[in-house]
Amino acid sequence: MDFSGFSEEIYLSFAISILLLLLVLESPWSNSASWLPLDFCLPTLPERRPALMGDSEVEPGSGQHQKLCFLGGCSGESLSESEASQSGSSGDESNSYRALPTQRTMMAWTTVMVKKIKVMALNNEGVEESDSSEDEVAPRNTIGDVPLEWYKDETHIGYDLAGKKIKKKERQDKLDSFLASADDSKNWLKVYDEYNDEEVEVTRQELKLVRRLLKGKAPHADFDPYASYVDWFKWDDAKHPLSNAPEPKRRFIPSKWESKKVVKLVRAIRLGLIKFDKPKEEQRFYPLWGDDSSSAEKANHLAYIPAPKPKLPGHEESYNPSLEYIPTQEEINSYQLMYDEDRPKFIPKRYTSLRSIPAYDNGVKDVFERCLDLYLCPRVRKKRINIDPESLKPKLPSRKDLKPYPVTCYLEYKGHKDAVMSISVEASGQWIASGSLDGTVRIWEVETGRCLRVWDIGEAVKSVAWNPLNELPVLAVSAGRDVLLLNTGFGDDEEQKKIRELLRVETPQAPDDSDNKGPVVSWLQDDKHDGIRLRHFKTVSSVEWHRKGDYFSTVMPADILLPLSKKHTQRIPFKLHGLPVSAVFHPTRSIFFVSTKKNVRVYDLWQQKFIKKLETGLREVSCIAVHPGGDNVIVGSREGKLCWFDMDLSSQPYRILKCHPKDLTNVAFHRSYPLFASCSEDCTAYVFHGTVYSDLNQNPLIVPLEILRGHTSSNGRGESFSTPSSYSLCWHLISFFCYGVMDCKFHPRQPWLFTAGADSVIKLYCH
Amino acid sequence: MVKHYRPPGKKKEGNAARYITRSQAVKHLQVTLPLFRRLCILKGVFPREPKKKMKGNHHTYYHVKDIAFLQHEPLLEIFRDKRAYEKKIKKAESKKNPDLANRLRTRIPTYKLDRIIRERYPKFVDALRDLDDCLTMVHLFATLPALEREKLEVERIHNCRRLSHEWQAYISRSHKLRKVFISVKGIYYQHVEIIFVDGLYIFVLYVLFKAEVEGQKVTWLTPHALQQVLPDDDVDFNVMLTFVEVYETLLTFVNYHLYHSINVKYPPILDPGLEALAADLYALSRYFDASSRTPVVDPHDPSIFGSEQVETQQKGTPPDESELRLAQLQHQLPSNEPGALMRLVEDVTDEDEEDEDTVECKKLFKDLKLFLSREVPRESLLFVIPAFGGVVSWEGEGAPFKEADQSITHQIVDRPTQGHIFLSREYIQPQWVYDCVNARIILPTESYMVGRVPPPHLSPFVDNDAEGYVPEYAETIKRLQSAARNEVLPLPGIGKEDLEDPQKLLVEGIIDRAEANEAAERKRKMILEQNRYLDELKMEVIGTTTSDDKQSISKEMEAREASDPDIQRIVQDHANMSKVVMSRNKRKLYEAMEIGKKRKQSHVDLLKERKRKIAAAQKSVES
Incomplete structure (x- = not known):
C-alpha cells in the first residue's frame, strides 16, 4: 500500500472520521446511521471525497481496502468500548497528523467538541427513545429539536408529563462559578449543557478520549491506523478471476484521441498559430515625422479642429497672490447665495511659503474633466472677434466740416402755461406761432423772444401751421374738432385786404359738393378770432399746407380731408389701409404722402392715383417729413426709430436709425441746409446731417451731428398752475401723455432749430 | 429623372446626411459604447456641432466622415480580435484549463499607435500644438501611485515619469523654458518651440532663405511633489488611461524628434546609480553631455580638440572659456573621463541658430551657483535653474558639489530659520528663482530672505495692461527691469570680441526697445494731456453758453459746478452718436x-x- 500517495486532505478526512468514531463510541447503543444527520458536519468532507475516489481509480484495490480497514477498525473499537486501557498508542502518528491545526487551537476546538458531543449524546437519548435501553435518562428538555434561542427569554424549557413547566435553573453568576471552581477540585470536569440546562460531568473515559484527540491521535488506544493489509478474499483455489471479461484492446494500443490532439497541436505549431515564449515587443523608435519636409501631404479627412487650450492661470491662482486678490470673508460667504454656475470655482488663498502649500484636491479631477471635454464636447470653429469695439463704429466725417448746425440753446420763449404741442415758423423766418394745451395760440418774434399776439381758442391746440406764402400770412390752427384759419394781421394793407376777403365765408354753405355723405366739414365764420372755423366731425390731429398756400390738409383719426381755400372740401379719393397718422405734401410736385400706422402711401393728386407704398417695418409710425428735393422721406416711429427712405432706391428704408429710447414725436427737414432733426419724448432732439447727392449712384450721407437737450420731462403745468375748470378730463389725459419735446421745426433760412417742449417752453438752438 | 428627386424617406441631404448621432454611430460600427469611446479617444475623433440638429438638442452628433474614418481603422479589427481572445481566455479559465488560458494570454493581439499619431499629427508642428494636454497628463501620471484597483500599472507610471524627465531635460538643455508659475494647483511651465521649416528653401540668386514659423507655446502643469488626492468615484480611470496611452506614444516620438534635433540619441541610457537616487534629471543631463561628446559634432570644426587643450592648460583667453568652466562646475565631470568638455563645442556652434530670447534666457543665471536645501522642491528647481544657465547642486548623494563649496553664491532654503550660515552666500526662498525667471532679471534678494514673507508671486501669463490692473509688485519689477537694462550699456573696458558677441547686439536691441517704449509712453502722456485740455475747453464753452442766458454770476458758478456731469454727457453723446448709424x-x-x-x-x-x-x-x- 502506497501511503505516500495520501495527500493532506485524506488526513483531514481521517480526522473527521475519527470524530465520527468518537461519537460512535459515545453512544454504543445507536448505529452510526442515526448519527450522521446531526448538525455537526464539516464542510470539507464532501469535497475531499472525490480525490479519494480518484486515487482509488488508479489502483482500485488499495482504496477499497483502506476503506474497509477504517470500517473494520471502527467496528472493532466499538466492540471493545468498555476497555479503558490506552497503552498501545501507535508510534509515528505525529508525522501523519502534521496537517492538523496547532495544539492550542486544537484544544479549544476539542473542548467545544466535547461539549457538543455530550450534548448530543444526551440529546440522542431523547431522540432515540423508541429503541431505548434500560439505563437511559430522559432529557429534561421537552421542547424538541428547535432552536434554543426561541426559549431564551422564557423561564422554562418545556413541560413535563403532568403538564407543568420544567423550570430553568438559576444561572450561576461569575462569582459563584469562581467560588465553585475554587472549592470543588472537580469543577473543571463539569460542562454546562445548554439544551438540558444542566451541568454534566465528564467521565474519566471521555477525558482520555479527549486527551488523545488533543494529541492528534486516534481516540482509541487500540486503533492502529497502519495495520497491515489482510486480503480477506481467498485467491488460492479460485479457478477464474473475478471478472471473466477479456482485456480490452485499448489497453494495448496508443490512444487515438491523444494522437489526434497531438497532430492538431503539431499542425498549429507548424502554422505558427502556437508560438512558444514569444518575445515581448519593445517599442520601436524612429523619426515619425521624418525631416518634416515630406509631410506636405494633405490629410484626406475632415479638417481637424484643435481643442481650445485651457485657460492660463491669472494672478489669483498664485500660491502667494497679492492681498487684493483674496476675497474677504463676507465675499466668500456671499458666494453661497449665488447660483452654482455663477459661483467662482476657485477661491484664492495665500500661503506664505512654498513648503506650506497643501496637496491640491482636484488635481486628478481637473485633468479628468479636461479629458471629458476633449472627447465628448462638440467642437465647432467659431470666429472670435478680437477687435477694439471702437473699430466697429463707422467712420463718420468730421463734424467740423459739416457746420453750421444747431448746437446750443440760444433763446427760450416762455409764456405758455401748458405743454406746447406745435410750432410753426413763418415763411420769412421772422415769426413763429405756437399752439399749446392751455388753449392759446401765440405768435413770437424770433429774434427777441417777444410774444406778439395771443389767441385764446379755449380748446387745447394740437397743431399750428403758417401759410407758406409770404404774402398770405394766415395761420391754420387745429383745436379739438375745429380747424381755425386766423388772420395774423401781418403784411401791408393790400395784403390784409386780400386776406380778409379770403377769410370771409358765406354762412349758408350747406349743400356741399359731395352729396353722397353728410357734410364732412362745415365752413363757418368765426367772428371772435376774425377767421374761418372749419368744423369736422372728429378731432383733428394736424394741419399741413400745400407749398402754394392754396390747399391745406387736415388729419383726423378717421380720414383725410383736403379743403380748398376756395372753401371747397374734398375727402381724398383713395382707400387707406388703416388709420392715417400724418400727411405731407410733396414740396415740388402734386404728390401727397399719407402715413398709416404701418406704412406710408404715396399718391399722385393730379392724376388721382396711388403711386407706391413705403414699407417701414416699424411698429407705429408717428410722423413723417419730406426732403425739400422730394425724393427722400423720413419717418419717425413710436419705438424711437427713424427711417430714411430713398424713393428712387426702393420701398424699403435705406437706413434705420435707432436714436431715441422713447417715442419720436416729430421729424423735420431743413429747407435749404442739408439738415434734419428728430425730437422725442426722452427730452432730446437729434440733429443729423443728410446730404442727398444729385448723382443717383451715390447714396445719401447721413451723419448724426448733435444731441440737443434742455427740455425737462415734467409737463408744463407747475404746482402753481391750477387747471382751469373749463378743461375737460380728456385734456388732462392728453396733457398727461405729453412728455419731452413735442415738436421741432427748422428756421427757413438759418440753420436754427425750434423745439417745443412739454414743459411749456419753446427753445431756439443756434449754431 | 430630376436630379433632386428622391422618394420620401429614402435618401437624405444636407445636415441629416452629413451628421449622425452617437447611438447611430455605435450601431453603425457594431461596437460597444466603451469601445467606441476608446476608438474616438485614440483616433482623436470628436463630436461636431451641426448647424441644424435634426434629432434634437440632447444628442451628440458625429460627422459621417469621421465615423467612416473610424470604420476603416485597422485598430477596430484588432479590438475585435482582442475581444475574441478574451472570450477564449474566459472559457479556458472556466473549464479549469490554466495552461490554455496562459498561452492565450501571451498571444493576445497587441497594437501600436505610431501610425495613428502620424495620422493625427501630419506635421511636427501639429503635434506641438496639441502637446499641452499631453504634458499635463503625463506629468500628473508620473506622480500618481500605482493602483491595482484602477488598473494603474507600475510600468505605466514609470514610463510617464521617464518621459516627463526626458522632456524636461530637453527643455532645460535647449534653454527654451520661458515662464514658470507656482499656483495652488501645481507649477505651470511654458516653453516656446521655434520651428524652422526646412522645406521652404527658395533659391533666388543663390541666396538661401530660411522661413521661420512663429514659436509654438507649450504650457503644462506639473502637480506639486505631494501625494495626489485620488477621488473616489467621480473619475473614470479607464478614460484617462486611454488618453495616457496616446499621450505616451505621442510624447515618445516628440522626444525622439527633439533629441535628434540636437543630435542626441534616443532613448537615453542613464546611469543606474543616479536613477536609483531619484536624480533622473541630473542623470539625463549627464547623458546629454556624454552623447554630445561622441561622434555627432561637425567633423570640420577645428576647435573641438583645441579648445579643450586650451582649457586644461591656461584659463582666460578662449571665448567660450567661461562656459567651459561653468559646465565643468555644473556637471562635475569626473577627471578620469577623457574629453569631458567637448560637448561645449556643439553649444558654440549652435549659438548662431538661437534666437535672442534663448540667448537671454541662457545667460540669466550664468554666474550663479546655487545650492538646494533638502526641503525645497528639488525636481522643479533642478529643471528650471539649468534651463536658465545656472549651476545647481542639492543636498544628498550623487550631487555635483557639496554644501560646503565656497563658490556657491545662493542657497535656496525653505524653512523658518537657517541655522548654520555661510557668509559668502545668500540664503533665499525658492520663489526668488521663479520670480527671477519670469522677470528675466536677477531680482534683489532682500525680500526673499529666509524667514520673511516673500512678495506676491505674480502670474507671468497675465497681460497686466490688457487686464487693466497692475499689481504693485509688477510695477516694482518693471522698474527694476528698466533699471537693469540701463545698466547693461556697453562698458568701455570690454574687449573687441564682446562687440562681435551676439549678446551685444541683443543688448542694443533691448535698448532700442526700451527707447521705443519710452517714446510710446511719452506719446500716450501727450495724448492724455491733449484730452484733458480739450475737456477743459469744452467746460469753458459750456460755461459761457449758460452764462449767455443773462443769468447772475452765482448761477454761472452753479452752472460751472453742474457742468461736470455735462461734460461727461457730452463725451457720452459723442460715443453714442456713431452708435446711431x-x-x-x-x-x-x-x-x-x-x-x-x-x-x-x-x-x-x-x-x-x-x-x-x-x-x-x-x-x-x-x-
Whole structure:
C-alpha cells in the first residue's frame, strides 16, 4: 500500500472520521446511521471525497481496502468500548497528523467538541427513545429539536408529563462559578449543557478520549491506523478471476484521441498559430515625422479642429497672490447665495511659503474633466472677434466740416402755461406761432423772444401751421374738432385786404359738393378770432399746407380731408389701409404722402392715383417729413426709430436709425441746409446731417451731428398752475401723455432749430 | 429623372446626411459604447456641432466622415480580435484549463499607435500644438501611485515619469523654458518651440532663405511633489488611461524628434546609480553631455580638440572659456573621463541658430551657483535653474558639489530659520528663482530672505495692461527691469570680441526697445494731456453758453459746478452718436462688447477697492 500517495486532505478526512468514531463510541447503543444527520458536519468532507475516489481509480484495490480497514477498525473499537486501557498508542502518528491545526487551537476546538458531543449524546437519548435501553435518562428538555434561542427569554424549557413547566435553573453568576471552581477540585470536569440546562460531568473515559484527540491521535488506544493489509478474499483455489471479461484492446494500443490532439497541436505549431515564449515587443523608435519636409501631404479627412487650450492661470491662482486678490470673508460667504454656475470655482488663498502649500484636491479631477471635454464636447470653429469695439463704429466725417448746425440753446420763449404741442415758423423766418394745451395760440418774434399776439381758442391746440406764402400770412390752427384759419394781421394793407376777403365765408354753405355723405366739414365764420372755423366731425390731429398756400390738409383719426381755400372740401379719393397718422405734401410736385400706422402711401393728386407704398417695418409710425428735393422721406416711429427712405432706391428704408429710447414725436427737414432733426419724448432732439447727392449712384450721407437737450420731462403745468375748470378730463389725459419735446421745426433760412417742449417752453438752438 | 428627386424617406441631404448621432454611430460600427469611446479617444475623433440638429438638442452628433474614418481603422479589427481572445481566455479559465488560458494570454493581439499619431499629427508642428494636454497628463501620471484597483500599472507610471524627465531635460538643455508659475494647483511651465521649416528653401540668386514659423507655446502643469488626492468615484480611470496611452506614444516620438534635433540619441541610457537616487534629471543631463561628446559634432570644426587643450592648460583667453568652466562646475565631470568638455563645442556652434530670447534666457543665471536645501522642491528647481544657465547642486548623494563649496553664491532654503550660515552666500526662498525667471532679471534678494514673507508671486501669463490692473509688485519689477537694462550699456573696458558677441547686439536691441517704449509712453502722456485740455475747453464753452442766458454770476458758478456731469454727457453723446448709424448686428455686437468691458472693469474696481481697504487697515494699525 502506497501511503505516500495520501495527500493532506485524506488526513483531514481521517480526522473527521475519527470524530465520527468518537461519537460512535459515545453512544454504543445507536448505529452510526442515526448519527450522521446531526448538525455537526464539516464542510470539507464532501469535497475531499472525490480525490479519494480518484486515487482509488488508479489502483482500485488499495482504496477499497483502506476503506474497509477504517470500517473494520471502527467496528472493532466499538466492540471493545468498555476497555479503558490506552497503552498501545501507535508510534509515528505525529508525522501523519502534521496537517492538523496547532495544539492550542486544537484544544479549544476539542473542548467545544466535547461539549457538543455530550450534548448530543444526551440529546440522542431523547431522540432515540423508541429503541431505548434500560439505563437511559430522559432529557429534561421537552421542547424538541428547535432552536434554543426561541426559549431564551422564557423561564422554562418545556413541560413535563403532568403538564407543568420544567423550570430553568438559576444561572450561576461569575462569582459563584469562581467560588465553585475554587472549592470543588472537580469543577473543571463539569460542562454546562445548554439544551438540558444542566451541568454534566465528564467521565474519566471521555477525558482520555479527549486527551488523545488533543494529541492528534486516534481516540482509541487500540486503533492502529497502519495495520497491515489482510486480503480477506481467498485467491488460492479460485479457478477464474473475478471478472471473466477479456482485456480490452485499448489497453494495448496508443490512444487515438491523444494522437489526434497531438497532430492538431503539431499542425498549429507548424502554422505558427502556437508560438512558444514569444518575445515581448519593445517599442520601436524612429523619426515619425521624418525631416518634416515630406509631410506636405494633405490629410484626406475632415479638417481637424484643435481643442481650445485651457485657460492660463491669472494672478489669483498664485500660491502667494497679492492681498487684493483674496476675497474677504463676507465675499466668500456671499458666494453661497449665488447660483452654482455663477459661483467662482476657485477661491484664492495665500500661503506664505512654498513648503506650506497643501496637496491640491482636484488635481486628478481637473485633468479628468479636461479629458471629458476633449472627447465628448462638440467642437465647432467659431470666429472670435478680437477687435477694439471702437473699430466697429463707422467712420463718420468730421463734424467740423459739416457746420453750421444747431448746437446750443440760444433763446427760450416762455409764456405758455401748458405743454406746447406745435410750432410753426413763418415763411420769412421772422415769426413763429405756437399752439399749446392751455388753449392759446401765440405768435413770437424770433429774434427777441417777444410774444406778439395771443389767441385764446379755449380748446387745447394740437397743431399750428403758417401759410407758406409770404404774402398770405394766415395761420391754420387745429383745436379739438375745429380747424381755425386766423388772420395774423401781418403784411401791408393790400395784403390784409386780400386776406380778409379770403377769410370771409358765406354762412349758408350747406349743400356741399359731395352729396353722397353728410357734410364732412362745415365752413363757418368765426367772428371772435376774425377767421374761418372749419368744423369736422372728429378731432383733428394736424394741419399741413400745400407749398402754394392754396390747399391745406387736415388729419383726423378717421380720414383725410383736403379743403380748398376756395372753401371747397374734398375727402381724398383713395382707400387707406388703416388709420392715417400724418400727411405731407410733396414740396415740388402734386404728390401727397399719407402715413398709416404701418406704412406710408404715396399718391399722385393730379392724376388721382396711388403711386407706391413705403414699407417701414416699424411698429407705429408717428410722423413723417419730406426732403425739400422730394425724393427722400423720413419717418419717425413710436419705438424711437427713424427711417430714411430713398424713393428712387426702393420701398424699403435705406437706413434705420435707432436714436431715441422713447417715442419720436416729430421729424423735420431743413429747407435749404442739408439738415434734419428728430425730437422725442426722452427730452432730446437729434440733429443729423443728410446730404442727398444729385448723382443717383451715390447714396445719401447721413451723419448724426448733435444731441440737443434742455427740455425737462415734467409737463408744463407747475404746482402753481391750477387747471382751469373749463378743461375737460380728456385734456388732462392728453396733457398727461405729453412728455419731452413735442415738436421741432427748422428756421427757413438759418440753420436754427425750434423745439417745443412739454414743459411749456419753446427753445431756439443756434449754431 | 430630376436630379433632386428622391422618394420620401429614402435618401437624405444636407445636415441629416452629413451628421449622425452617437447611438447611430455605435450601431453603425457594431461596437460597444466603451469601445467606441476608446476608438474616438485614440483616433482623436470628436463630436461636431451641426448647424441644424435634426434629432434634437440632447444628442451628440458625429460627422459621417469621421465615423467612416473610424470604420476603416485597422485598430477596430484588432479590438475585435482582442475581444475574441478574451472570450477564449474566459472559457479556458472556466473549464479549469490554466495552461490554455496562459498561452492565450501571451498571444493576445497587441497594437501600436505610431501610425495613428502620424495620422493625427501630419506635421511636427501639429503635434506641438496639441502637446499641452499631453504634458499635463503625463506629468500628473508620473506622480500618481500605482493602483491595482484602477488598473494603474507600475510600468505605466514609470514610463510617464521617464518621459516627463526626458522632456524636461530637453527643455532645460535647449534653454527654451520661458515662464514658470507656482499656483495652488501645481507649477505651470511654458516653453516656446521655434520651428524652422526646412522645406521652404527658395533659391533666388543663390541666396538661401530660411522661413521661420512663429514659436509654438507649450504650457503644462506639473502637480506639486505631494501625494495626489485620488477621488473616489467621480473619475473614470479607464478614460484617462486611454488618453495616457496616446499621450505616451505621442510624447515618445516628440522626444525622439527633439533629441535628434540636437543630435542626441534616443532613448537615453542613464546611469543606474543616479536613477536609483531619484536624480533622473541630473542623470539625463549627464547623458546629454556624454552623447554630445561622441561622434555627432561637425567633423570640420577645428576647435573641438583645441579648445579643450586650451582649457586644461591656461584659463582666460578662449571665448567660450567661461562656459567651459561653468559646465565643468555644473556637471562635475569626473577627471578620469577623457574629453569631458567637448560637448561645449556643439553649444558654440549652435549659438548662431538661437534666437535672442534663448540667448537671454541662457545667460540669466550664468554666474550663479546655487545650492538646494533638502526641503525645497528639488525636481522643479533642478529643471528650471539649468534651463536658465545656472549651476545647481542639492543636498544628498550623487550631487555635483557639496554644501560646503565656497563658490556657491545662493542657497535656496525653505524653512523658518537657517541655522548654520555661510557668509559668502545668500540664503533665499525658492520663489526668488521663479520670480527671477519670469522677470528675466536677477531680482534683489532682500525680500526673499529666509524667514520673511516673500512678495506676491505674480502670474507671468497675465497681460497686466490688457487686464487693466497692475499689481504693485509688477510695477516694482518693471522698474527694476528698466533699471537693469540701463545698466547693461556697453562698458568701455570690454574687449573687441564682446562687440562681435551676439549678446551685444541683443543688448542694443533691448535698448532700442526700451527707447521705443519710452517714446510710446511719452506719446500716450501727450495724448492724455491733449484730452484733458480739450475737456477743459469744452467746460469753458459750456460755461459761457449758460452764462449767455443773462443769468447772475452765482448761477454761472452753479452752472460751472453742474457742468461736470455735462461734460461727461457730452463725451457720452459723442460715443453714442456713431452708435446711431451702426447697423443692428454691429450695434448688438458692440453692446455685448461693452458689457464684457464693463464686467472686466467691475472686477478691476473690486480689486482696487480691496486694495484701498487693505491699505486703510494697515494705516490704522500703524497709527
